[in-house]
Amino acid sequence: MHAPATRWKTTTTTFLRTTALLLAAVAAVGVGAGPASAADGDVAWTVRTASNSYGATRSSFSYTVNPGGHLEDAMVVANRGPAPLNLTVYAADGFTTDAGQLDLLTRDKKSVAVGAWVRAGAASVAIQPGKTATVPFTVDVPDNATPGDYVGGILTSLTQPDQAQGINVDRRLGIRIKLRVGGELKPSLAVEDLHVDYSGTWNPFGRGDATVTYRIRNTGNAALSSQQKATVAGPFGLLRATADDLPAAPELLPGESWTVTAPVRNVSPAIRLAATATLTPLLTDPSGSVTPLEAVTGTAYGWAGPWALMLLVAALVAVVVVTLRLARRGRARRKQREDARVRDAVAQALRGQEA
Structure with missing residues (x-):
């Protein structure tokens, strides 16, 4: 058979x-x-x-x-x-x-x-x-x-x-x-054109979503597939979020490339985001056995400001500034009225003495 x-x-x-x-x-x-x-x-x-x-x-x-x-x-x-x-x-x-x-x-x-x-x-x-x-x-x-x-x-x-x-x-x-x-086999993958885009939320205390996009290129001379992982983190690696399980990239022949778009949910608006793509190349030998190779990574940065929170803070600051200015003006008016009352009282007393 x-x-x-x-x-x-x-x-x-x-x-x-x-x-x-x-x-x-x-x-x-x-x-x-x-x-x-x-x-x-x-x-x-x-x-x-x-x-x-x-x-x-x-x-x-x-x-x-x-x-x-x-x-x-x-x-x-x-x-x-x-x-x-x-x-x-x-x-x-x-x-x-x-x-x-x-x-x-x-x-x-x-x-x-x-x-x-x-x-x-x-x-x-x-x-x-x-x-x-x-x-x-x-x-x-x-x-x-x-x-x-x-x-x-x-x-x-x-x-x-x-x-x-x-x-x-x-x-x-x-x-x-x-x-x-036959000859020297040089399996190699590279992460190219990596970038991250952030979509915030109108909830000033909420989290948004990020999209990590990159291209996998086979830069070696062996056909390779790869396991992949994408993460987004704030400064110093804090507030890390990971993309849902990404499928293995298809086997690429030498010189070929493959574009990946990875959505990452619940990303904190940490002002400065670091997006990292990690590939684990998989080499298949003639017998069909698969060997994972050393991981390859790429990192890019993007902005993710808490714009809704910043707008709320700006609005609160504006309210405080306006309130302080109105209070200052009120105190100035009251002082002017009090000064005028004192001047009138002094003038009246002086007129009484002359009489």
């Missing part, structure tokens, strides 16, 4: 033209958990890894090859439908989508790594209903290949016209290829 392969299934639609086919849309590629199949009406097929010296129950293709190395393997394609199939076969580089999923370049995009190093034994395969076909392929790593991790896939593709809609539908089904080129 073969384990279900780690596969891609995607659909590409293209407008029908007299002289050319123009790309219209590409659906996201998903990783199948069950038997991988592509079906449309009476067309269906599956793909799996071949059973050979590399293994009998593989979920995907995974190799470690030195620069200049060569290897041979195969994929098995089965026609589960009632009609003959003629499938195009090709390899493509992989990349991480904005949704954090691994996808493969479409056939019209140029591959420079796995998609260029993997060659299928034939550009197409014809399979009768109920039959299977073994598609051999080779991997030839250039002598000058940079050590590190590369991801791509080997794909089968079927293009069918839909005259009613005026489009071509291109369905792809493939298996992931993870390739580690």
Whole structure:
């Protein structure tokens, strides 16, 4: 029995033209958990890894090859439908989508790594209903290949016209290829463009919310995922608040980046906030074992004044100042009236003496 392969299934639609086919849309590629199949009406097929010296129950293709190395393997394609199939076969580089999923370049995009190093034994395969076909392929790593991790896939593709809609539908089904080129492995992640924004509350004695935003960049040569944590604290690390449990960042290939937005609740308006993002890189070896690496951190600062409280204090100060001024004016008026009364009394007494 073969384990279900780690596969891609995607659909590409293209407008029908007299002289050319123009790309219209590409659906996201998903990783199948069950038997991988592509079906449309009476067309269906599956793909799996071949059973050979590399293994009998593989979920995907995974190799470690030195620069200049060569290897041979195969994929098995089965026609589960009632009609003959003629499938195009090709390899493509992989990349991480904005949704954090691994996808493969479409056939019209140029591959420079796995998609260029993997060659299928034939550009197409014809399979009768109920039959299977073994598609051999080779991997030839250039002598000058940079050590590190590369991801791509080997794909089968079927293009069918839909005259009613005026489009071509291109369905792809493939298996992931993870390739580690021998040499010094330098796994490394970096936290970039970290900043924090604070949203206060009208409650002068309440707490607000902060948003910590940063970018994770794979600056090494190994594919890495990471556990992540984001915190916000006041001066001297006081009044610390932590973001709710953040999901693990997707596995990033060397050179790729991923933007994270982490909400942090119940943040005290401590005037000066320090936001810290902590990443624990996770390295997966060819056997599937995951090793956590030394944590990486980044820190940025932002303002979080207790504006409502400050407004309340300012209003109270204004009331006190006005009250003091009114009281001072009242005392001055009373003193003036008392001085006038004394002057009048003295003048009257002097007039009585003269008389």
